[in-house]
Structures are given as C-alpha cells and as structure tokens.
Amino acid sequence: MSSIGSEAQRVVTTVRDHVAEVRLQRPDKRNGLDLPMFEAIIAAGEAVARDRSVRAVVLSGEGKAFCAGLDWASFLQMGDAGAPALLARDDARSPANVAQRVGWIWAECPVPVIAAVQGAAYGGGLQLALGADVRLVAPDAQLSVMEIRYGLVPDMGASRTLLAVVRPDVAKELAFTGRVVGAEEAVRLGLATRVEADPRAAALELAKSIAAQSPEAIRASKRLFDAAPALSTRDAFHLETELQLGLMGTPNQLEAVSAVMTKRAPSFRDPQT
Numbered sequence: 001m002s003s004i005g006s007e008a009q010r011v012v013t014t015v016r017d018h019v020a021e022v023r024l025q026r027p028d029k030r031n032g033l034d035l036p037m038f039e040a041i042i043a044a045g046e047a048v049a050r051d052r053s054v055r056a057v058v059l060s061g062e063g064k065a066f067c068a069g070l071d072w073a074s075f076l077q078m079g080d081a082g083a084p085a086l087l088a089r090d091d092a093r094s095p096a097n098v099a100q101r102v103g104w105i106w107a108e109c110p111v112p113v114i115a116a117v118q119g120a121a122y123g124g125g126l127q128l129a130l131g132a133d134v135r136l137v138a139p140d141a142q143l144s145v146m147e148i149r150y151g152l153v154p155d156m157g158a159s160r161t162l163l164a165v166v167r168p169d170v171a172k173e174l175a176f177t178g179r180v181v182g183a184e185e186a187v188r189l190g191l192a193t194r195v196e197a198d199p200r201a202a203a204l205e206l207a208k209s210i211a212a213q214s215p216e217a218i219r220a221s222k223r224l225f226d227a228a229p230a231l232s233t234r235d236a237f238h239l240e241t242e243l244q245l246g247l248m249g250t251p252n253q254l255e256a257v258s259a260v261m262t263k264r265a266p267s268f269r270d271p272q273t
Contacts, residue, residue, distance in 0.1 A: 011040035013047060018055040018211040018270075019204065020048040027063025032071035033124050035085055038102055041128070045105030052270045055215045056207035057109060059132055060116040060200045067125030069146060096157060099124070103131035103157040107226065110219045112210050116203035117192070122146045122180075126191075127154060130161035133222065134206070136199040137192040141183040145174040164229070165190045214252040215271050 014021045022044045024031040031037070048054050061067055075086075089097040096104040102124065106113040115132035123146040129135050137143075145162065147154045154162065154175055162171050166189050174181070186192035196202035210218060220243040228236040247253050252268045259266035 010037045011044045013044045015048075015051065015054060017208065018053055018215075019058065019207040020051065020054045020056075021058045021060060021204065022048065024061040024067060027061075027065075029071055030065035030068035030120060031061040031063065031125070032068050032074075033102065033128075034071040034074035037071070038086070038098055041102045042098070042105055045101075045109060048111075049105075049109045052272070055111055055211040055213075055218060057106070057111060057113040058116060058200070058203045058207050059106065059113055059129070060203065061118070063119075065119035065125075066115070066117040066121045066141070067128055068120040069123030069125045072150075099155060100157045103127040103129075103161055106131035106133075107157075107161065110222065111215075112207075112218060112222055114203040114206055116196075116199035117141050117143070118199060123154070124156050127156035127158050127161060130165065130191075131157060134203075135192045136194060136196045136203050136206070137183045137186055138199050139183050139195055139197065141186065141192070141195075141199075142180045143182075143186050143191050144178055144180045145171075146178045148175060148178040212265070214247075214256045214266070214268055216250060216252055217247055217256070219271065220247060 009025050012023050012025050014023070022041075024037070024041070026032065026037060048057050086099040087097050089095075094101055094104065094108060106115075106128075112134065113132040114134045114136065115129040116136050117129050118138040119140055120142050121129050122142070122144045126143050126145060129143075145154050145158065158171075158175075162174075166174075170189055181189065181191060183192065183195045187194055224239060224243055227239060231239065252271075255266050255268060
C-alpha cells in the first residue's frame with residue numbers, strides 16, 4: 001500500500017491491491033474547491049493515470065459532504081487573480097482548463113473511476129462526480145447544478161459529462177433551476193448509478209472486483225464506451241474490432257481464458273503501455 005498527500009493534504013491518494021482511492025480531505029469546508037484543492041485533484045488524477053499498477057479508482061470525500069462546490073470566500077480573497085487561475089489551460093495536456101479538468105481528468109484517466117457521494121455534491125462538486133464512470137450515492141446525497149444561483153453557467157465540463165448521462169431537456173431543467181435532487185431521483189434521472197447505504201465501502205468493493213479482471217480489457221472497454229457515442233455505426237464497429245484484435249492472444253487474455261478453464265483466480269500482469 002502507498003499513500004500520497006498533496007497541497008497541504010487537500011487530497012490523499014492511497015493505492016492498495018491495484019485500487020487507488022483519491023480522497024478529498026477538507027471536511028471543515030465540506031470539501032469546498034479552493035485553488036489548492038483544484039490543483040491537488042488534478043495532480044492526483046494525473047498520478048493515478050500514470051500508475052500502471054492502478055486498475056480502478058475510487059473518488060471520495062472526507063466528512064459529511066462529497067464536495068459542496070466552489071469555495072467562494074477563498075476566490076473572492078484572490079480578487080482579480082481568481083478567474084485567470086481557473087481559466088488557465090495547457091492545450092498540450094488537455095482540452096480542459098483548470099476548472100474543467102477537475103472533473104474531466106477522470107474521463108481522461110484510462111481506468112474506471114467510481115465516485116462515492118454522500119451529502120452535498122453541488123455545482124463544481126457534482127461536475128467532479130460526473131467525470132467518474134460510475135456514481136454510487138448515499139441515501140442522504142443531494143445533487144445540484146447550482147451555478148444558476150450565482151448567475152453563472154456550469155463550466156466545469158458539464159457540456160460533456162452532464163449531457164452524457166441525462167437527456168438534454170433534463171440537463172436544461174437542472175441548469176435553469178439549480179434545484180437540489182435527492183438520491184433516488186438522481187438514479188432515475190441518470191445522475192447516479194445506484195443508491196448505497198455506504199457508498200464508499202460499495203465503491204471500494206466494486207473497484208476490487210474490476211481490478212480482478214484483465215487490466216488491458218478493462219482499459220479497452222472504457223475507451224470503447226467513451227468513444228462510441230460520437231462515432232458512426234461503421235466507425236463504432238471498427239473500433240470494437242480494433243480493440244478486440246489488440247487483446248486477442250495477449251498474455252493477460254490467455255491468462256483469463258486459462259483461469260476460467262481451470263476454475264482458479266487469474267493472475268494478471270500490469271500493462272506496459
């Protein structure tokens with residue numbers, strides 16, 4: 001097991017048995033997003049994406065809230081420097097600016113990411129969770145596209161992530177009103193995958209089961225389902241074939257078959273590329 005803290009422990013990443021847990025550590029502020037938190041989340045996402053031993057990621061928050069959104073007080077104290085810091089982008093690294101990349105970094109991550117959401121996931125906090133592949137929510141979870149209350153639009157990747165999980169009319173209604181959605185409604189709308197009494201424990205268990213599969217096949221599956229919606233039928237089918245041919249006959253694919261045939265647990269190698 002290894003642990004990595006960043007930005008005065010704003011975020012702590014722990015890697016155990018091929019599962020990385022990235023945990024927000026600012027419970028006194030309901031894990032509100034100040035500039036050090038933005039930077040720490042991005043750094044954590046980049047670190048787990050580079051780590052070839054990581055096969056699944058759990059994104060969680062310490063305390064009563066997953067993430068209550070932007071820490072307005074901290075940015076108001078920054079004065080005119082606040083907005084430029086959030087809007088800065090490095091096109092060589094990502095199409096997203098700093099604010100957008102807090103959520104988008106998890107879409108860029110090549111392995112599955114599971115968000116465990118309790119309490120508030122407002123504004124930027126919801127967009128952080130929307131970057132994950134799966135969202136498990138506690139019965140007390142409260143989700144909101146809250147930017148309209150501050151006279152703003154959701155600008156942390158929602159134009160991609162929110163529209164990927166709900167219908168356009170639902171996205172518009174949520175963005176136009178900023179209303180708070182409870183856990184059961186969030187599942188019905190597509191904002192969440194399912195309700196769990198203990199979403200962090202359930203997320204870690206799910207990540208463990210994913211990490212037991214062939215790592216190249218898991219990465220290829222995420223790439224397929226992320227890319228296919230924007231492709232024509234022909235191109236989507238071609239991508240399926242391309243990815244499948246890249247897996248067939250590889251050591252981990254043969255190990256998966258052997259494990260099934262001999263009724264034993266597989267032993268996979270970490271991917272090299």
